[in-house]
Amino acid sequence: MIQLDQDGDVWTITLDRPDKANALTPGMLAELANVAERAQTAKLFILTGTGRVFSAGADLDAAKAGLATSPDWERLSNAIAALPGLTVAALNGTVAGGACGMALACDLRIATEGSKLFYPVMRLGFLPQPSDVVRMSRLIGPAQTKRILMAGQKITASDALDMGLFQQIVSEGSLLATARDLGSDTMGADLRHVSAIKSMIDAAAPCPATSTTA
Numbered sequence: 001m002i003q004l005d006q007d008g009d010v011w012t013i014t015l016d017r018p019d020k021a022n023a024l025t026p027g028m029l030a031e032l033a034n035v036a037e038r039a040q041t042a043k044l045f046i047l048t049g050t051g052r053v054f055s056a057g058a059d060l061d062a063a064k065a066g067l068a069t070s071p072d073w074e075r076l077s078n079a080i081a082a083l084p085g086l087t088v089a090a091l092n093g094t095v096a097g098g099a100c101g102m103a104l105a106c107d108l109r110i111a112t113e114g115s116k117l118f119y120p121v122m123r124l125g126f127l128p129q130p131s132d133v134v135r136m137s138r139l140i141g142p143a144q145t146k147r148i149l150m151a152g153q154k155i156t157a158s159d160a161l162d163m164g165l166f167q168q169i170v171s172e173g174s175l176l177a178t179a180r181d182l183g184s185d186t187m188g189a190d191l192r193h194v195s196a197i198k199s200m201i202d203a204a205a206p207c208p209a210t211s212t213t214a
Helices: 026-041 060-064 072-081 099-105 130-140 142-149 157-163 172-182 191-204
Strands: 002-007 010-015 044-049 053-055 086-091 094-096 108-112 116-118 168-170
Touching: 002 026, 010 026, 026 072, 044 053, 044 172, 053 099, 072 099, 072 130, 086 094, 086 099, 086 172, 094 099, 099 130, 108 157, 108 172, 130 142, 157 168, 168 172
Parallel strands: 010 044, 044 086, 053 094, 086 108, 094 116, 108 168
Antiparallel strands: 002 010
């Protein structure tokens, strides 16, 4: 249910459980974390899915059995964030719940038209992963983060683009090609150079704002 394609320095990980909206089981989550931890030589790391939904988050039955609070969510997102290469979430459709974490951990997020993002922790009674809150707030500010996590709003692709949560909206047929194009300069550079530039940018990233305005 997790497909890994290694094409030289490009690692493409595909969630492949379309009949269940790519909802994650404990095994899928652990496998994703394992792959991300191994991808230290990848200059370009792409996350995507099959079907019309990137991922519905945790499988509902598994979530009730304890998956919602598994440490593997943080292990996965932190492993992605620590990768030296360029990481791209190529969202083939809606991203929901805990699956938002792996997308937020990527350097860039591109999505197909009609994609949405929502993280219904308030309604479901779970806490969001701590790193998800920090990354989301850094990207879009505290008010928009509260709109998603507290007001439970579904964010359309166009709204996500406007607020900086997504960087590009593309057609379904060009999703992976666009992700690879975004990594073309990275692919032509030494990985140490890539990592050095990424570290400089990450070090300069602002801390979450204290203002309550969007």
